[in-house]
Amino acid sequence: MTSEALSPATTGASGAVEPRGAKPKKLTIGRVGVYAFLVIAALFFLMPLWVMIVTSLKGLPEIRLGQLFNLPAQVTFEPWLKAWDTACTGRDCNGLKPGFMNSLKITLLSVPVSIVVAMINGYALSFWKYKGSDLLFGILIFGAFVPYQVVIYPLIIGLSKVGLFATLPGIVIVHTIFGMPILTLLFRNFFASLPPELFKAARVDGAGFWQIFFQIMLPMSVPIAIVAVILQTTGIWNDFLFGTVFAGRENMPMTVQLNNIVTTTTGVREYNVNMAATILTAAVPLAVYFISGKWFVRGIAAGAVKG
Amino acid sequence: MKKFAVVAAMATALLGSTAVHAADVEVIHWWTSGGEQAAVSVFAREFDALGEDKWVDTAIAGGENARAATLQRILGGDAPGAAQFNPGRQYEELISGGMLLDLTPLAEKEGWADFIRPASISEACLVDGHWWCVPVNIHSWNWAWASMPAFEKAGVELPTSFDDFLTKAPKLKEAGVIPFAIGGESWQINGAFGVIQTAMLGLADREKILKDKDLELAKSKMADVFTKFREFKQFSDEGSANRNWNDTTNLVVTDQAAMQIMGDWARGEFGVAGEVAGTDYACLALPVEHPTVSTGGDIFLFPKQSDPAVEEAQLKMASMMVNPQVQALFNNAKGSMPIRDDVDMSLADDCMKKGLEIIKDPANIAVDAGRWLSNDTTGQMNDLVAQFWADDSMTVDAAVEQYVNILQTAE
């Protein structure tokens, strides 16, 4: 019974390893078109990165000449070293590196916590509705449209009342709160799209709330969880607003330093250092995309094997 | 920070001393670029040298970000020991809410009122007879930066007034030079507008309009200001929209543009490029006929703390900031003018010396409009001027009407 109930989902998942559309072996016009489209799109996406990389390898006098797309006449790695190691952010001239560990700490704690919380929400909202649960969800979605700054004042007062203002747990809570609307939506829609027989069968077998969650739902939600990881890692790693306010002085994230390096009102702008610093700061989310991208496919394949 | 305070407390306990222990004072500021960093380091070094207390640096780039963080942390009960602000009315509520340390006893002991000049600078901190903050420097908006080679190329002399500039501008344009360099960000447009406004109204009428909110005068005089301001637009270039101020200054540095109206911080850009005042570029104090200095700048305020040791350290810091030697070191590094006269500025360049000369006469002081207008009102004016600049279909009459309306509803 159980295995039968699982079958639609597994075939759905196995679709990832089945070929789609035209057969790939032959080099048809359609095939060329597909690649042409992707390559042109990729060029569009890469253009700003190209500008950033070549700018980061130029000296300031060459940047002032304004040849935006040209390769540097003289390649220098100075800006990269400076951005990482010696650029000043206020009095400290240690570049980006001191905030790196803080950002890592905040991200490593906040990403799993916020995703697990949202996953349970989505699961409960799909299979274990209670009176008012849909209303709560509606409020949550509504909350996704509120500008952050509007919510900041009450949150500061609340967190300082419970003694968590300007602490590491405080910032984790804040990221969990603001990640919740979209992540809950993500997981809710995912679980709602699973075949209901799956859940029904498990219930008939006598499994409870947590049992079904851990044994059936959690393993199945890998592909969508990876989307969640992408969203959260990026959001939390790049967060500046909450970091400056809620993390406390000891846990100031890397973006505060990035911002200190790239934003200046009355000083000289070192564009090459700015570009290098931006790329360096984005390194972690980028790495996550590359690594999780592989799991993205494998996760689906694993789901198929499990069935 | 807490850890340090605990260790220090233990140390004093062990020594059996009754003296107040040393403290850390966290300072939030937005000085993050090279020159600014050198300047803030002067403060930090001098403060650390005073004794056991330590300067703990929290730099957050962007005035808006830093101020917001300060306010939010005060609200959350985690107030910094000191925080940078701009002189104005933004911290009024912190004063009335009793959230700031009263510096009056210190200020009276040291006689701040006697040496801090001009008056509009001390007024920023002196509210109802109490000192609530420390002014540390003066930045003036009333400058124009001109490329000498660009003017030579067009075969014209440096302008002697705004009208004179407008008559010479077509020749500059013919010579392939951008006559009027401006970046399209609203604060740049507004800065230039403010300077032109000062030049056309004169200090007295400007004060009547902006301070006393004389609506009739505004109605009769502002139309000319808006009309004149619009004349400048035809002499700006296509790329001006959204351009950073320093990219704009760079046009003057590289002689592609003839003139930019920008505050005294622009000098740093010429310095970095190795330009020499008087041969490569000229700094014109505005209005050229009767040079003035506007009194923008930076102040520090000291949020109240529960720890008496921190409070004592805060007072030491405040005293250090107005010290003449520190003022000299700090302002030379920052490229701003000191808040007192008896300061050795012999290292200053010619442009700053010009400014220091002008500031000596109180009649030359264009009080920063932020003293009279709330940030909210200034913001509305900024929106209006930026819209007027960008939108040619907006009539002068409509602009004046809105301007008067903003003044009318200002608090």
Place this chain on the structure above:
Amino acid sequence: MSQYAQSSDAAALVSTSPPRRARRKFNVMSIVGTTPMILTAVGVFVICIIFSFIWSFTNSKLFPNFNFVGMDQYNRLWASDRWRISVGNVFLFGVCSLVANMVFGYLLAVFMDQRIKQEDLFRSIFLYPFAMSLVVTGLVWQWMFDPNLGIQSAVRQLGWTDFQFAPLTNQATAIYGVVLGGVWNGVGVTMAILLAGLRGVDAEIWKAAKIDGIPAWRTYLFIVLPMMKGALLTAFILQCTGVVRVFDIVIAMTQGGPGVATQMPAIYVIQHITDRVNVGQGMAAACTMLLPVLAVIVLQGVLQWNAKRKKEKAI
């Protein structure tokens, strides 16, 4: 209010089939599991929105207070040119970027679904903009759109001397420049979500379509697309929240200019709460922003509730 569910059958089955007592017991676990959600929805969002609403009728300046001034803040809000322009902008920006994002995102997802050999590479290329701080990437876009530095001058150097492409310098076109920057930044995520959705579609559907001889593009458009409502809705709502809260990219690319041509409501709210020290005005703007969102959600809820009642009556 189950407006976002693709199908509420699962829930319906649960609520009817198990015995009453058991159901109640399990609901307790469900409530325990969603405690963080309850606290967030009620403790953060409801309370914040109520307070924002109250503060919007006060003259709060730096910190919120309770000196009520009636409708003053709202009157001033709608008298402001900048606010009215912002509202117009967010609709224009919203429609353009949502359409561009969803269409382009789905196209990318479909093309990525063609057993592309370098899938990892392409996915990373489409996603990477999302990882970059907008402060600097906004500047790069600004450079590329600059008539003297960017694409325009590069093309002119190639010989096409009257080529015109500088959207940000013109009041009428600046907003489309921002749309382009926004799509560049966010379309990768849409692609990722829709690709996850595509991969979740039953393979049987494809087999059936093939047997019926339906061309692939029609299958994608008319058969598969309607089957991935969940993924579409998620991507759509994610983009919608981005539109309503659009702030960083505008600040980085145009600062709301030229003039006030690219101002947005969120910038208005944030500036008034922070630097302009007028919390009351900021809250009035924030509450006004939320009105259309509230209207849509309530409307959805009513429709859903009606549909449910009709269904029950039919049974």
